[in-house]
Amino acid sequence: MARRCDLSAKGVQSGCSVSHAKNRRKRRFLPNLHRKRIWSPALGRFVTMRVAAATLRTIDKVGIDSLLAKGRSRS
Numbered sequence: 001m002a003r004r005c006d007l008s009a010k011g012v013q014s015g016c017s018v019s020h021a022k023n024r025r026k027r028r029f030l031p032n033l034h035r036k037r038i039w040s041p042a043l044g045r046f047v048t049m050r051v052a053a054a055t056l057r058t059i060d061k062v063g064i065d066s067l068l069a070k071g072r073s074r075s
Contacts (some may be wrong), residue, residue: 005031006050036048036050041063
């Protein structure tokens, strides 16, 4: 399964680990994903999805239905 947030589409990023001697090697920055059951008032039921921690804070702030209405959904 891909490491990608279902709502915000945040995914894996790549970069370098840099040692004290400035040696560089490739590494991956993984998103902070959690599998959560989120209540949707519009659907009247729980929806299970994998979302990033930053997306959970956004859901708490604006609500899941308004977040989906803004078109931030990946699908």
